[in-house]
Amino acid sequence: MRHDEEPRIGVFVCHCGSNIGGWLDVPAVAEYAGTLPYVVHSEDNLYTCAEDGLAAIRKAIKEQDLNRVIVASCTPRTHEPLFQATCEEAGLNRYLFEFVNIRDQCSWIHMSEWDAATEKAKELVRMGVAKATRLVPLDRSTAPVELVAMVLGGGITGMTAARAIANSGFEVYLVERRSVLGGLLNRLHKIWPTEESPRQLLDGLEADLEANERVHILTGTEMVDLKGFVGNFDVTLMPVEGNGDGLDLKVGTIIVATGADEMKPDGLYGYGEVEGVVTELELETMLREGNLPEIGNAVFIQCTGARGQRVTYCSRVCCMTGIKNAMELRELYPEASINVLYRDIMAYGISYEELYQRARVKGVGFIRHPKEEPPRVETGPDGKVRVTYRDVILGRDIVQDVDLVVLSTPLVQHEDAKELAQMLRVPLGQDRFFFEAHVKLRPIDFASDGIFLAGTAHGPKDIEESIVQALGAASRSLTFLKAGQVLSEPIVAVVDEDSCIGCGNCIEVCPYGAIELKEGGKRGQVAEVNPGLCKGCGTCPGACPSSSIQQLGFTDEQILAMITALANGGD
């Protein structure tokens, strides 16, 4: 077998254009790599992941008879599969590939330390070579995928995704914790730019879903437990109210489309204290239900609670919502004076810029105020609301008594999102929205395979963007469902039956119950790992007093070799 031969390692050091090469001495790293034990080939590439870089890898494997390959470039989290596949194409087992990260962990973070970054890159390569020397070929196994998807969240995003999956021929469970589908759209009056009622959009979707026998709509239901992994999730659902029966499902993929809430700006601009101060959604509800009082004048306050006031981010949709509703009020009450108080207007894209222009043409006033001097809102005379704001152009305070103050507040993550995130084992970002695997390379995926992300659960988005991402998530999900099987990573635990003392310590720590004691071994009982259940966390070796259980790909020998290589300067 090839791995029994003496290692012949090839090292490919990537410039990543100037992303790496601009901040450390890539040729010097490649040259250094060539001096390390068992390295028979080293080169630097402008873009190792581009076709000519990959071709160079394949060529060197063939011509130099390499039996280990190292790429020193970006992160295994995005590029490992590509390089592994390249090795495979050239006839090398994909687990004889080792990744060294000198971009995210070197060039990009030490941008003013050329020498130190170069030195560090060399050491990281040295550690990689030490590990590569001890790699062994591994084989992936396949597991069937449960041909069912689950969509969490029955708003426009979840409904769109569910429909797309069902239309492609797969069963889908659409789980919504409220009693109706539609999410935030239920509370909107009109949607831009069609100016239709959201009902039209929702009714059409709902009719499609109901007509499709592959769709199972579960409203008033929430997920209370999740186990398993891509292809084979075990989900427990429960009714939100009452103590009805739960439902256990097996699903292959999950889409998280749980949406967001409008921030309730208690304590800001008189909200909750001064009569006549409402949020955008409260205004839309009044518009929809037709119980808006007569309006002579109104003020919209943008960025309420956003961009540093309570949350740090710009919520993206509130400018457009404010402009849309300001225009709506102008249309209902053509005589009314409607002013929008803003810090900056974010009217991105063609149609929003057009909407903004239209609002100005229609006579909506836009008045800018500095961040440091936000408007003040208090109870005014005769049931009016008194708004005092700084007009930067006039350079003085304006006092206005108005019938209505509308606060444009950001979309925020649900209060209890953390619980769901922990159940799914996926991260929330700093602003508490669900966090994708990689902002550019995997924007719809979570780091965990088989779980995808769409809509405002991911961050503020408008309807169009939510629908686009819903379709993206559906298609990512379908990639797995259509394949019908997943390849499982072989970095599982294995037991040396000769030395295992059958103590059972490893069983105690395995989070997946993947280990059992079976009859056998020299003591009568010996540990056995079920590779289907083992998820490759590598926790069990730490509990084994006799080092009899090891995690493939992360053995003690490999880890200690890396540590030794770092300490000993290469010998």
Add this chain to the structure above:
Amino acid sequence: MTTFEPEIVALCCNWCSYAGADLAGVSRIQYPPNVRILRVMCSGRVEVGHIIRALEMGADGVLVTGCHPGDCHYISGNEQAEKAIAATKEILTVLGMEDRLSLEWISAAEGQRFGQVMTDFVERIRALGPNPMKEAKVSRGNPGDVPGRLEDLVDRTGVMYCLECGKCEATCPITRMEIAYSPMLIVEEALRDLPEELEADKGLWNCITCGLCSHRCPSGVDFLEFVRQAREVETSSCDRCAHGGVFHALAGIMANEAVSQPGRLDWVEDGMEVAEKGELLYFTGCLPYFEPVLWDVDVHPAGALGSTVRVMNHAGIVPVVMADERCCGHDLVWSGQSGTAFAELARLNVEAIKATGARRVVFTCPEGLRTFAKDYPRVLGEDAIDFELLHITQLFAELIEEGRLELPEGTDEAVPLTIQDPCRLGRHMGIVDAPRKVLDSLPGYELREMEHHGLNAHCCGTSSWLNCGTFSKRIQVERMTQAEDAGADLLVTACPKCFSHFNCTLNEPGSDDTPPKPAVEIVDISVLLSKTLGLEGGGDR
């Protein structure tokens, strides 16, 4: 003068903290270039041994990062990491290196925090200064002075006098379990100069160095000495070390003079009287390290330390205990890793003892006693040890004989107990009477002997933290069954290692199908004596 740039290893979990490091990169967050990331799938993969080894090799700091509690990609791997790190911290506290290790939770979304944690840790280590192991003068491994040929070894250990009578294999506990293993065969292989075969049948490494064979050999072949030297010739790796080789790594660390152990006497409690200078010195060995290293097998042998001092104090002795005492080096000697470290351990220990003015040195651990008595003279010179060496049971026997311990009146009902003769105490040192004298004089107990006892005793199945394997476990079960068969409720040990190995087997979780364990309780002889004297305050037995 060059400024100190810390070298730091960060073991990062794939899903949260490694992703956090990536995000720090994507966000161009600048942090000091002192950190080298080693990716593992889960922080739960990080073992005590990885960290101790990194520090032994001179890393200035070790950072372990994982997902926030509750966020672990693998449900609970990070909880296991927390336990392993806590145990490692305890070990490092003895060495005064606890600040060189940190465990941090960093999520995939916390790029900024990743950079901050790295910056803070680098600064913390910078303030601490370099790891004393950086300039390590000595290390464990193959010793330089053993000629690498089996032939010489044969000459030195007299194995050519082997009569091929087979008495050794008839008595060897390992041969009993693995018929392919035979001390006689090993001698033969050596005589024919077949080192590959020696290594291939793992013969050299299966031996638990219990010494039964040498004891039986009619021709005086010193098989023990042969095994010791052959291992030094064969290998320097710690592949067969139990507990991730942590004890052996600690020995390697302690062998460096620059390493101090500010926490070594943390076990000394208020009310115990100990001294820095004096007539009698209590050599504690590695016992202060035992419990954190053995955290994963649920054994608690460290109580022997306090009990020993309490009994001594009771007899009016104020023992010297040394903060700069070091591992005796026994485990390096028997695992073929003496390197340059062993001689240095010997030198440092003997010098430290001499500085206290002690004339008598008392050991709880028979392995330490044996090492001082038989191996130190080998490296330090025949008359290097000019103080008396004795096992704790010898001191206890003496105190009892002199009437210096006030033993209470006996009761009518006596609890049956038996004694495990540690191989290092019995066959290696020839001491078998002292523990019996102690036990015979204890009121309320009655000594019953096991079938194999004294110089013929079976050993506890593991020595030198080496080769703990299926044979060890079977020997332990067998031995405890012998104690049960002798009608004993208590199996008394006179060695903290025997105590640990037996308890480990009793306490292992096993499974529903694991046969029930022998019904004996393991008790350390110092603890038993101290309790009998009423010195243990609270708790049962």
